[in-house]
Amino acid sequence: MSETLEIKETKSSDFIREIIDNDNETGKHAGRVATRFPPEPNGYLHIGHAKSICLNFGIAKQYGGTCNLRFDDTNPCKEDTEYVDSIMSDVRWLGFDWQDRMYYASDYFEKLYNYAVELIKLGKAYVCDLNAEQIREYRGTLTEPGKNSPYRDRSVEENLDLFQRMRNGEFPDGTRVLRAKIDMASSNMNMRDPAVYRIRHAHHHRTGDKWCIYPMYDFAHCLSDSIEAITHSICTLEFEIHRPLYDWYLDVLKVKDHPQQIEFARLNLTYTVMSKRKLLQLVTEKHVTGWDDPRMPTISGMRRRGYTSEAIRKFCELIGVAKADSTVDVSLLEHCIREDLNRRSQRVMGVLRPIKLVIDNYPEGKTEELDAINNPEDSDAGYRKVTFSRELYIDSEDFMEEPPKGFYRMSPGKEVRLKAAYYVTCTDVVKDGQDNITEIHCTYDPETKGGTSNDGRKVKGTLHWVNASDCIDAEVRLYGPLFKSVNPSAVEDFLTDINPCSLQVLKNCKLEKSMAGGQAGYTVQFERLGYFCVDQDSSDDKLVMNRTLPLKDTWAKVSQKS
RNA sequence: UGAGGCGUAGCCAAGUGGUAAGGCAUCGGUCUUUGGAUCCGACAUUCCCUGGUUCGAAUCCAGGCGCCUCAGCCA
Numbered sequence: 331m332s333e334t335l336e337i338k339e340t341k342s343s344d345f346i347r348e349i350i351d352n353d354n355e356t357g358k359h360a361g362r363v364a365t366r367f368p369p370e371p372n373g374y375l376h377i378g379h380a381k382s383i384c385l386n387f388g389i390a391k392q393y394g395g396t397c398n399l400r401f402d403d404t405n406p407c408k409e410d411t412e413y414v415d416s417i418m419s420d421v422r423w424l425g426f427d428w429q430d431r432m433y434y435a436s437d438y439f440e441k442l443y444n445y446a447v448e449l450i451k452l453g454k455a456y457v458c459d460l461n462a463e464q465i466r467e468y469r470g471t472l473t474e475p476g477k478n479s480p481y482r483d484r485s486v487e488e489n490l491d492l493f494q495r496m497r498n499g500e501f502p503d504g505t506r507v508l509r510a511k512i513d514m515a516s517s518n519m520n521m522r523d524p525a526v527y528r529i530r531h532a533h534h535h536r537t538g539d540k541w542c543i544y545p546m547y548d549f550a551h552c553l554s555d556s557i558e559a560i561t562h563s564i565c566t567l568e569f570e571i572h573r574p575l576y577d578w579y580l581d582v583l584k585v586k587d588h589p590q591q592i593e594f595a596r597l598n599l600t601y602t603v604m605s606k607r608k609l610l611q612l613v614t615e616k617h618v619t620g621w622d623d624p625r626m627p628t629i630s631g632m633r634r635r636g637y638t639s640e641a642i643r644k645f646c647e648l649i650g651v652a653k654a655d656s657t658v659d660v661s662l663l664e665h666c667i668r669e670d671l672n673r674r675s676q677r678v679m680g681v682l683r684p685i686k687l688v689i690d691n692y693p694e695g696k697t698e699e700l701d702a703i704n705n706p707e708d709s710d711a712g713y714r715k716v717t718f719s720r721e722l723y724i725d726s727e728d729f730m731e732e733p734p735k736g737f738y739r740m741s742p743g744k745e746v747r748l749k750a751a752y753y754v755t756c757t758d759v760v761k762d763g764q765d766n767i768t769e770i771h772c773t774y775d776p777e778t779k780g781g782t783s784n785d786g787r788k789v790k791g792t793l794h795w796v797n798a799s800d801c802i803d804a805e806v807r808l809y810g811p812l813f814k815s816v817n818p819s820a821v822e823d824f825l826t827d828i829n830p831c832s833l834q835v836l837k838n839c840k841l842e843k844s845m846a847g848g849q850a851g852y853t854v855q856f857e858r859l860g861y862f863c864v865d866q867d868s869s870d871d872k873l874v875m876n877r878t879l880p881l882k883d884t885w886a887k888v889s890q891k892s
Numbered sequence: 893u894g895a896g897g898c899g900u901a902g903c904c905a906a907g908u909g910g911u912a913a914g915g916c917a918u919c920g921g922u923c924u925u926u927g928g929a930u931c932c933g934a935c936a937u938u939c940c941c942u943g944g945u946u947c948g949a950a951u952c953c954a955g956g957c958g959c960c961u962c963a964g965c966c967a
Contacts, residue, residue: 462964472963517894656905662916706925707929
């Protein structure tokens with residue numbers, strides 16, 4: 331018996347964990363496991379980052395190791411403290427804790443400078459006076475080797491002097507660059523004397539104007555990993571070709587800790603743009619209200635839309651980690667959200683497109699308090715009271731005067747159940763001059779209180795409803811996918827791909843009175859309609875709900891077929 | 893056309909010489925006071941292709957084909 335339990339609890343392994351297991355067996359890092367999540371603070375975190383966060387923190391937890399949060403802030407032009415704040419809050423919300431291990435690459439600027447000086451002394455770096463365009467010409471192409479810079483053979487002394495003067499601010503941007511002296515004929519373009527430091531007279535979000543030279547990613551990243559004694563530096567596939575350079579810097583500088591870079595495939599999702607550049611464009615050009623717009627694939631957007639961190643973590647676990655490029659179907663994400671929300675969310679009745687329902691044989695002025703179950707998936711969730719009276723609202727989509735076959739909600743002469751209340755039968759409709767239905771009339775069977783008949787009579791449809799006199803008015807925002815294309819990253823002009831119908835605002839929606847005072851972030855399931863989350867824009871006199879996800883609508887499929 | 897990676901179902905993904913896990917999606921059916929959820933069932937004679945080795949190949953070998961990444965003083 332315990333055997334099956336163990337099998338059930340076995341963690342799914344992946345190739346990264348295999349590498350770590352192997353390292354632990356051979357004692358490569360003395361059994362230590364240290365990872366890091368290293369975002370550049372130049373935008374908000376999105377669902378793609380969640381995969382990396384879950385991976386890095388998950389591995390650290392599994393092996394009893396540590397995971398650092400490190401801001402890779404080596405390019406002052408793009409970075410901002412607004413982004414570091416949002417990143418910290420999103421990582422926490424996802425449920426991960428870096429404890430006291432929060433670092434910045436900019437913390438290491440002095441050390442990195444000294445490493446660069448060391449490189450020069452070793453004869454492995456030189457100051458190059460070529461401009462950007464010339465460097466590109468000298469670099470050669472994928473099929474032709476590059477040629478050496480005329481400045482490649484400067485003396486160590488001259489290089490040291492020039493590099494010091496670069497730091498002192500004696501040269502304008504773009505006039506000189508420190509380069510690693512490797513091999514201009516390398517088949518790997520990254521090894522053709524890559525830049526190590528560039529001049530940028532720019533204000534840095536943390537170091538201010540202290541520096542006017544900044545290290546490049548390849549130089550700063552491997553050394554930051556080494557300084558923090560990271561054992562496994564996990565990154566995405568596009569850095570695979572940088573690994574020889576990662577190792578070159580660490581080998582040449584003979585550092586004590588030499589982490590291993592491991593690459594995995596980044597997350598792509600159908601119908602979802604993950605490019606930070608494009609997401610930034612959506613924000614700055616105001617196609618969305620901000621980084622946390624519920625249509626955005628950002629962590630904060632998803633949170634505002636009512637996605638839970640548990641569900642996002644589950645998703646990251648299910649998609650797996652491999653080296654093959656892949657595009658996960660967004661239906662898997664939605665499945666994870668539904669599974670979680672179905673288990674935990676309060677059921678509430680809501681009417682998006684209200685139409686008056688009058689029960690003619692129900693006494694005027696009478697009201698009843700009926701018990702409605704809070705969550706059939708959770709036996710501890712209990713019941714709540716809903717008021718019932720002669721005048722109610724139902725959703726206009728739940729009534730058809732001439733129903734097609736297969737429709738089993740309300741239509742003239744057909745008996746249906748009002749959830750948790752009574753069986754009712756439509757007797758009449760009232761119309762205005764334009765043939766629009768303004769009111770539906772019905773009769774109820776007093777013997778069916780609670781929604782069951784004691785003569786065993788069954789009913790096919792169950793409608794949700796709210797009491798007309800004490801329901802809550804709300805604005806409901808229906809969010810669809812922001813993008814229509816299956817793979818928007820492949821679309822050159824992605825803005826043409828934004829779905830203009832992706833946000834539909836419904837005013838005058840009616841919710842049952844239990845929704846009064848709902849706090850932002852409170853997620854419920856409106857019976858039959860989907861999952862909804864109280865938006866942060868809600869106030870005491872205006873309830874704003876975001877639709878997290880619709881329920882799977884089987885009726886829609888039935889009607890499509892016929 | 894250089895180098896480095898990667899090809900298992902509609903989408904992810906296990907599998908590492910012993911006869912193709914699992915999840916999503918889809919399609920049936922059951923149940924239901926949500927047309928949701930639940931439950932039950934179906935869904936790769938074959939792993940990019942072609943040869944070879946072997947009693948036996950998705951796994952090993954050879955040769956093809958396809959896709960991704962790299963020519964920033966971005967990360």
